Amino acid sequence: MPIVLALLGVVLIAVVLWDALETIVLPRRVINRHGLTSVFYRVTWAPWSAIGRRLGSKSAQENYLWLYGPLSVLMLLGVWAVGLLIGFALLRNALGGGSLWHSIYLSAITFFTVGVADTGPATTLDRLLIITEGGSGFSFLALVISYLPTFYQGFSRREVTITLLDARAGSPPSAIELLRRHYQNGRLIDLDEFFPEWERWAAELLESHLSYPVLGFFRSQHENESWLATLTLVLDASALVAATFDGRLAHRATMSFAIARHAAVDLSQIYHAVPRSADDERLLTLAIQQLRELLGPDTTLSEDKLLELRALYEPYVFALSEFLLMPLPNWTVKQNTRDNWQTTAFGEIDGAIGDRQKHKG
Secondary structure, three states, X not given: OHHHHHHHHHHHHHHHHHHHHHHHHOOOOOOOOOOHHXXXXXXHHHHHHHHHHHOOOHHHHHHHHHHHHHHHHHHHHHHHHHHHHHXXXXXXXXXXXXXXXXXXXHHHHHHOOOOOOOOOOOOHHHHHHHHHHHHHHHHHHHHHHHHHHHHHHHHHXXXXXXXXXXXXXXXXXXXXXXXXXXXXXOEEOOHHHHHHHHHHHHHHHHHHHHHOHHHHHXXXXXXXXXXXXXXXXXXXXXXXXXXXXXXXXXXXXXXXXXXXXXXXXXXXHHOOOOOOOOOOOOOHHHHHHHHHHXXXXXXXXXXXXXXXXXXXXXXXXXXXXXXXXXXXXXXXXXXXXXXXXXXXXXXXXXXXXXXXXXXXX
16 A cells, blocks of 8 residues: 555656646647646636626626636646645655645645654655655745746737737727728838738747647736737738738738738647637628728729638637637727727716817817
8 A cells, every 4th residue: 555655646746747847847839638737727717618608798708707817827836736745745654654634734844845843754765755845845936936927928928919909900900990090092001010010929929828828818908809819810911911912011911821820720729629610700791892992993802812811710710719718800890999098997988078178169
């Protein structure tokens, strides 16, 4: 029996340490479905998202789902700590016998560097085990402290760029609104600068979310924004421009489309979101009509090319949307809505004040 407990303890410690190393330290994609972190997120996200689907209010659903990202980080750290604690407790119990609960208590005060004032190590193996566990606990805490700032810096960089899209493409963003706001005096302006900027954003999104998949569960500050909606907007706009124009602008749109599609495909693999057929055209028919009205009757939109490009990414973004409960943006909007920068918590009061000022004028 002591040998079995010792083996279980060693295996548990090895599994936890490797999982923490794989999740935090290794800068590469992790697609191991049987890893501790993968199992943890499958087991916890399924019931959490199921409850979120049942919430009738969109605002209540977003507020509820928003909690999962930060809370899951704390819970995962707790799972690792408990796993190491129990693993060392099994080793201690195998060496010294006695009560398992007492071994867990001694393991806890050693792991968290509280001390062992109420008992002394009787053998050399006990002393080595205490030193090893104390060092592991200290190293674990140091790893967590270094992990969190890096993690939140990635989140912050992602959100800053998403916020910049508000004035450029609306809230929520749409491809037609992006083109409309960049169309002046009969021509498109600044779009050749837009696509390289969002090509880099998509590349950073891919790199950070492959390294730290939990970032995908972190939701944006505004209900009508998300990293998935932004990625889809980049794909929609790139596909629409590539199917309509030629020359430098089309080339830059194609480059942005390539890296954004790469991100959509790889992230669907990371989150095990199986691609599925699109069952929503997202107002595409209306968008094409508005595009022709905007650019004039001589618009050279190739609907066949647009259909071909859509087939390359829509199954993946639809799968991610269904899994993460993040709505995708439409190609256009039915009616004008205020951007986030135009609204405040006192939106109705601001509107009333504006009406009174117009009336006085």
